[in-house]
Amino acid sequence: TYTAGTGLKLASDKFSLDTAATDKLYVHQMTGGRFIECEGPPLAGNVTTGTVTNDSTASGGKVRFGASNASNGGRLWGVHATDPQERVDVCEQARCVAEPVVSPDGTKIAFSTFDITPGPTGTTVDSDLFSVNPTTRRTHRITTSAHVWQPAFSPDGRTLVTVQRTGSYTRLVTVDQRTGAVAPLYLQPKTNVYNPTFSPDGKLLAYGLAMACSDWQEWKVREIESGKDREDTIKWVKFSNASWNRDGSGFYY
Numbered sequence: 183t184y185t186a187g188t189g190l191k192l193a194s195d196k197f198s199l200d201t202a203a204t205d206k207l208y209v210h211q212m213t214g215g216r217f218i219e220c221e222g223p224p225l226a227g228n229v230t231t232g233t234v235t236n237d238s239t240a241s242g243g244k245v246r247f248g249a250s251n252a253s254n255g256g257r258l259w260g261v262h263a264t265d266p267q268e269r270v271d272v273c274e275q276a277r278c279v280a281e282p283v284v285s286p287d288g289t290k291i292a293f294s295t296f297d298i299t300p301g302p303t304g305t306t307v308d309s310d311l312f313s314v315n316p317t318t319r320r321t322h323r324i325t326t327s328a329h330v331w332q333p334a335f336s337p338d339g340r341t342l343v344t345v346q347r348t349g350s351y352t353r354l355v356t357v358d359q360r361t362g363a364v365a366p367l368y369l370q371p372k373t374n375v376y377n378p379t380f381s382p383d384g385k386l387l388a389y390g391l392a393m394a395c396s397d398w399q400e401w402k403v404r405e406i407e408s409g410k411d412r413e414d415t416i417k418w419v420k421f422s423n424a425s426w427n428r429d430g431s432g433f434y435y
Contacts, residue, residue, distance in 0.1 A: 249279040249280050249281070249282055249293065255274060255275050255277060255278070255279075256274070256275050256277065256278045256279035256280075256295070257271055257272075257273065257274040257275065257279065258271070258272040258273050258274075258275075258279055258282055258291065258293055258314065259271045259272055260272055260316070272291065272314055272316055272319060273314045273319055273321050275295055275312070277295040277296060277297045278295065278296040278297075278298070279293055279294065279295050279296075280293065280294050280295075280296065280331070281293055281294045281331060281332055281333065283333050283334060283335055284335075285335050285339045286335060286337055286338065286339045287339055288316075289315060289316075289317075290313045290314065290315055290316070290322075291313060291314050291316055292311060292312070292313045292324070292333040292335065292342060292359075293311070293312055293313075293314070293333070294309055294310070294311060294312075294330070294331040294332065294333065295309065295310050295311075295312055296308070296309050296331070297309075308327060308329070309328075309329055309330060309331045309347075310323065310324070310325045310326060310327065310328055310329075310330065311324040311325045311328070311330055311331075311333055311342075311344060311357060311362075312324060313359065323362075324342075324357060324359060324362050325357060325362040325364070326362065328346065328357075328362065328364055329346055329347040329348075330344045330345065330346045330347075330355065330357065330364070331344065331345055332344055332345045332376070332377055332378065333357075334377075334378045334379055334380060334387075335380070336380050336384045337380055337381075337382055337383065337384040338384060341356055341384075342356065342357045342358075342359050343355070343356055343357075343367060343378045343380070343387065344356075344357055344378070345375055345376065345377075345378065346364060348369075350395075351371075351372060351373060351374055352373075352374045352375050352376075353366060353367075353368055353369040353370075353375060354366075354367040354368035354369075354375050354378055354387075354389060355367055368389070368404065370391075372393065372394055373391055373392065373393055373394075374391070374392045374395075375389055375390065375391055375392075376389065376390035376391075376392070376399060377389060377390055377422070377423045377424065379423065379424040379425070379426065379433070380426075381426050381430040381433075382426055382427075382428055382429070382430045383430050384406065385405065385406055385407065385430070386403050386404065386405060386406065386412075386430065387403070387404045387406055388401060388402070388403050388404075388424040388426070388433055389401070389402060389404065389424075390419065390422065397420055397421075398417075398418060398419070398420060399419045399420065399422070400415050400416065400417050400419065401415070401416040401419050401422070401424065401435060402414075402415055402416075416435070419435065422435045423435065
């Protein structure tokens with residue numbers, strides 16, 4: 183765990199792990215201490231948790247969402263946290279789907295889609311963002327040929343931050359959820375950014391940064407209001423996400 187201003191420390195508190203095996207979803211019961219395997223096809227992408235409002239399947243409770251992909255496309259689905267065997271498909275896409283994130287008010291789920299096309303000079307990957315209303319199952323295309331993925335909602339749901347590829351590298355951008363317009367948030371030459379994550383109060387944004395094509399990342403914390411990074415830097419990180427404490431004092435990674 184990382185705490186702003188105080189560096190690193192070992193976490194002694196007990197906590198649950200929501201993803202386990204390479205191709206299955208497990209829900210860990212905090213009280214019973216056991217893992218329950220969820221039914222369904224293999225996973226691809228992240229698993230996220232959120233409250234869905236006015237949904238008969240979720241009954242206003244906690245639902246975990248995941249993405250499954252096959253040769254004919256992908257689909258977004260959810261399982262109820264208290265009954266992992268109860269599973270419902272939210273939407274289907276002709277392209278691969280991944281990285282579902284739930285808006286704070288639970289009225290929509292943003293997710294990435296990927297269209298992989300082999301060609302004579304190499305493989306082309308086209309990625310965009312969609313959102314879906316979990317109650318009506320109505321899908322809205324947010325971007326078109328924008329090369330964006332890894333969406334993250336601000337705590338008030340108004341801002342959607344994502345990663346965008348520009349040439350051989352990536353940058354952080356904000357996306358207008360209605361028009362799909364993209365505005366730069368962070369751009370540094372010959373770097374790649376990863377997994378932006380807002381603090382609970384929306385004032386800070388944690389993200390990974392890698393120079394050139396290195397797998398090693400540095401994790402930084404950006405102040406949204408000033409647009410500047412804090413001096414705190416976590417080095418020698420690989421393939422990680424950030425999960426903030428509820429009070430915003432730090433995050434697990």
